[in-house]
Amino acid sequence: MDAQGHGRCVVVFPALPLLKGRYSITSYLFCEKGLHIYDLADQSISLDVTQQGVEQGVVTLKHAWLTA
Incomplete structure (x- = not known):
């Protein structure tokens, strides 16, 4: 934070699997x-x-299909 009280924060998403849009x-x-x-x-x-x-x-999630 600077002398005027301003600062910044950063968020990092390692993967953001958004689909087209x-x-x-x-x-x-x-x-x-x-x-x-x-x-x-x-x-x-x-x-x-x-x-x-x-x-x-909206998103594509990593997945696997399993049979029982």
Whole structure:
């Protein structure tokens, strides 16, 4: 945090398996108990995701089919 009280935080997602589409990001800064909202950035970022496959939906999750 700088002298004016400004700082930044970074979140890293090692994998974010989003499928094709446009996604808007809204972020909140909460107190340590998650009760008080200090700040809000509503739809401050937009992501356009492309894909090569034909999957449909929002995400593609790693999975395996098992037989019993």
